Amino acid sequence: MPATPRSNRNRIILIVIVIVCVTLVTLYVRESETGPLHDIQNFFVDMVSPLSSSFSKIFRPIKDGFVNLFHLPSLSRQKEELQKEVASLRRQGVESKELEAQVKELKRLLNWTEQRPEYETVAADIVGQSPDNWQRLMIVNKGSSDGVKKYMSVVTEEGLVGRTIAVGSNSSVVQLITDSRSGIGARDLRNRETGILEGRNEETLRLVPMNDDAVMQVGDGVETSGLGLTCPPGITIGRVYKVTKREKGMSRLVEVRPFVKFSQLSKVLIIIMPEPEKAILKEAE
Amino acid sequence: MSRRRQVFLGCSLLLVFILQLAVIPQFKILGVQPDLILVLAVVVAVQDGPVEGAIIGFIGGMMLDLASHQVVGVGAFSKALAALFAGLLKDFFMTYSILLPVLLVFLASIFELSLHQLALMMLGQEQLPPFKLVGLVLPAALFNVLTVFVVYTILKRFRFPLKEESMIVTRIGGS
Numbered sequence: 001m002p003a004t005p006r007s008n009r010n011r012i013i014l015i016v017i018v019i020v021c022v023t024l025v026t027l028y029v030r031e032s033e034t035g036p037l038h039d040i041q042n043f044f045v046d047m048v049s050p051l052s053s054s055f056s057k058i059f060r061p062i063k064d065g066f067v068n069l070f071h072l073p074s075l076s077r078q079k080e081e082l083q084k085e086v087a088s089l090r091r092q093g094v095e096s097k098e099l100e101a102q103v104k105e106l107k108r109l110l111n112w113t114e115q116r117p118e119y120e121t122v123a124a125d126i127v128g129q130s131p132d133n134w135q136r137l138m139i140v141n142k143g144s145s146d147g148v149k150k151y152m153s154v155v156t157e158e159g160l161v162g163r164t165i166a167v168g169s170n171s172s173v174v175q176l177i178t179d180s181r182s183g184i185g186a187r188d189l190r191n192r193e194t195g196i197l198e199g200r201n202e203e204t205l206r207l208v209p210m211n212d213d214a215v216m217q218v219g220d221g222v223e224t225s226g227l228g229l230t231c232p233p234g235i236t237i238g239r240v241y242k243v244t245k246r247e248k249g250m251s252r253l254v255e256v257r258p259f260v261k262f263s264q265l266s267k268v269l270i271i272i273m274p275e276p277e278k279a280i281l282k283e284a285e
Numbered sequence: 286m287s288r289r290r291q292v293f294l295g296c297s298l299l300l301v302f303i304l305q306l307a308v309i310p311q312f313k314i315l316g317v318q319p320d321l322i323l324v325l326a327v328v329v330a331v332q333d334g335p336v337e338g339a340i341i342g343f344i345g346g347m348m349l350d351l352a353s354h355q356v357v358g359v360g361a362f363s364k365a366l367a368a369l370f371a372g373l374l375k376d377f378f379m380t381y382s383i384l385l386p387v388l389l390v391f392l393a394s395i396f397e398l399s400l401h402q403l404a405l406m407m408l409g410q411e412q413l414p415p416f417k418l419v420g421l422v423l424p425a426a427l428f429n430v431l432t433v434f435v436v437y438t439i440l441k442r443f444r445f446p447l448k449e450e451s452m453i454v455t456r457i458g459g460s
Contacts, residue, residue, distance in 0.1 A: 024358030055307030
């Protein structure tokens with residue numbers, strides 16, 4: 001059967017394609033890296049690479065969505081695991097911060113005890129606060145089993161915190177110096193004038209000098225006087241914050257701002273004294 | 286083939302080349318991606334004839350060879366032969382179902398990928414173990430099959446028949 005013109009054309013085209021391909025492959029493989037075919041290829045790559053790069057940027061979000069679609073079950077599992085891990089790490093972070101703060105506080109307390117080797121002390125954690133607005137109390141986790149007794153002084157590195165007013169076997173109630181029922185023997189560091197420092201259920205304390213004519217100035221440091229025998233002398237309390245002059249027979253008001261930040265307390269030291277209650281009774285007699 | 290069809294196929298080839306180069310690699314599944322140029326060449330071979338398909342395969346393959354730093358001519362050779370093979374095989378089937386191009390694309394894909402790998406191995410460019418070759422060829426062939434429906438439908442929609450062909454179709458339709 002004679003070949004049609006179309007089938008002849010097809011054959012010619014096919015032969016041409018095969019010859020061209022074989023020739024190109026042979027030339028390409030045999031030529032060096034700087035040969036003309038390699039140059040053409042490099043030129044072509046340079047020409048299309050910006051196109052490829054820009055399309056790649058455009059389609060990246062779609063690709064990510066496409067990939068996520070196929071990895072959805074494993075992604076959801078991974079997400080759960082990562083969420084758990086994040087929660088655990090957050091917890092650890094909070095715990096480590098807490099530990100760090102505790103270590104800092106313990107170091108400060110240790111520093112205080114090292115500076116005053118004459119005092120025997122017990123470190124205690126604050127485990128509770130006064131439940132109402134009428135009292136300024138704290139509960140600590142040390143009691144009679146640790147040698148704590150009633151009316152023992154409670155301090156931190158900043159200064160006096162208060163004193164124990166009720167003692168259980170493993171816990172004690174501390175009356176803060178800001179409590180309205182609190183009264184402590186105090187002394188002005190500048191002029192050595194003594195007085196009674198009274199709490200007012202406020203941030204500041206009231207200093208009532210023994211000598212009505214004593215000159216109190218704003219900025220004077222105030223420490224414990226040791227009078228009353230329950231609180232050792234020389235423990236810092238605060239600084240005179242405001243002095244209101246007496247008018248028309250009214251006694252003058254000396255306000256003292258304590259050094260201790262009561263809202264930030266978490267650890268305190270209880271100064272162990274032999275028999276503070278008996279000493280108070282003896283003083284009263 | 287009408288001039289309009291030739292222009293349309295040229296534009297399609299350019300579009301498919303851009304897609305193949307810049308978009309398709311973003312959507313690999315199991316490490317393989319469809320070969321739209323091969324699919325286009327096979328569909329053209331089915332719709333227009335084996336030589337037309339071979340020419341599309343040759344030009345598209347050559348463009349890909351140049352753009353992808355392959356040995357120039359290997360892709361062109363394998364795609365042209367695969368399209369030709371599919372176009373010739375079409376005559377053995379007396380059906381116009383869409384399943385015919387699907388089957389032909391599947392077979393042509395296996396043929397093209399195997400030929401391509403064989404050529405590269407012969408040139409010392411690549412040494413792919415046989416089991417890996419199977420693991421690559423089959424998923425890629427299946428992936429190509431998935432794209433046939435779109436390519437075939439679009440190309441069929443824009444046949445642009447010659448005037449004589451249109452008249453024959455009209456007369457057959459009228460009688």
